Amino acid sequence: MDPDAVAKAFVDHYYSMFDSNRAGLASLYEDGSMLTFEGQKIQGSQNIVAKLTSLPFQQCQHSITTVDCQPSGPAGGMLVFVSGNLQLAGEQHALKFSQVMFHLMPTPTGSFYVFNDIFRLNYA
Template sequence: MDALNPQFEMIGKQFVNHYFQLFNTGRNELASLYKDVSMMSFENDQCKGTNQILERLNKLPQTVIHKCLSLDIQPTHNNGILILVCGDIVIEENKPLKFVRTFHLLPSMTGEYFIFNDLFRFCIN
């Protein structure tokens, strides 16, 4: 069986805090967390690679605040980490909306984690 990272929970929590901090302070800094093989689904938009993903994220209004309400983290094969974030998102001065976001992290050749898969959905009826 593949090795599972015993520190998956700690790494996952640190990653989520880091990701949303960068998202709120300078989205272009998120480029270091993606690779050319990364994929993101944002609602109905599919993006592949760092450039397309950042282009999509930068289309969002400048003021976006995420509040994580729950976090589920599991190890995956090959030292990967699967993260499910549920929370509230406030875009500009609007009322909070519910969202769910899933990250699948994989270790790079240097041992640092990058986002292989990123899925985002608003939870709207």
């Protein structure tokens, strides 16, 4: 399958789950996964989802602007770079989030999980 299409499908699935059932993101990380959120390093699916569900907003809607994808090496991973906007419920203006990097690794069943995740809000 086309890696760009796989990356795009993963990103769509990830943000659809983020916007509708944030706790469900636990299924997309594993114990060795890492998130760097605005410089804060967090390891493991449980801790990562605890962070994401504790963000100070409930309802949100992501819209994706760009998805770039490259194979990361012989282990079958993919690097995915995402930019887009984040609309918070009750806020007039969308935030540009622009800076999310995922390193996806294959699972034994042929799907992918997030091994590395780096998030920076775009303050421009």
